[in-house]
Amino acid sequence: LREKDEAANKLFEEVDMDSQESKLAATLGLAVKNLDDLEGLVPVLEEMAVRHVDFGVTETMYATVGECLLKTLEVGLDKDWNDDVMKSWAWVYGVMSDVMVKAAYKKDSSLASDLKV
Numbered sequence: 772l773r774e775k776d777e778a779a780n781k782l783f784e785e786v787d788m789d790s791q792e793s794k795l796a797a798t799l800g801l802a803v804k805n806l807d808d809l810e811g812l813v814p815v816l817e818e819m820a821v822r823h824v825d826f827g828v829t830e831t832m833y834a835t836v837g838e839c840l841l842k843t844l845e846v847g848l849d850k851d852w853n854d855d856v857m858k859s860w861a862w863v864y865g866v867m868s869d870v871m872v873k874a875a876y877k878k879d880s881s882l883a884s885d886l887k888v
Contacts, residue, residue, distance in 0.1 A: 772835060772836060775835055775838070775839060776832060776835045778829065778832070779832050779836075781827075782826060782827050782828065798819070798867075799864075802816075802866070802867050803863060806863065806866075813870050816870045816871050816874070817870060817871070817874035818874075819871065820870070820875035821875055824875045824876075828875075830872055830875070833871065833872055834868070836864075836868075837861070837865070840860070841860060841864075844856075844857075844860055845857070
């Protein structure tokens with residue numbers, strides 16, 4: 772992400788990246804675990820999205836994060852990466868980002884279709 776988006780890179784200049792990576796992993800885990808309870812998950816994602824605006828996160832960064840996430844998973848999963856896994860993760864992140872963008876920027880969004888998969 773830091774290499775792909777200069778504006779995002781500036782957001783992380785003074786951030787503990789190990790902590791950030793742990794937070795992202797925890798959030799993704801929470802989302803996957805609660806996909807069958809979107810009623811409980813949506814408020815958590817909405818609150819997080821509003822906080823991200825305060826940190827300087829822009830709407831366009833969500834698509835970039837999604838692309839980077841998919842690439843990271845592809846590299847990390849290596850031989851276990853396939854079209855079904857990619858589509859599943861793109862869907863999970865798409866749900867998350869759609870909720871977060873709508874909450875943060877008070878608009879309808881469909882970033883899932885914007886991910887380059």
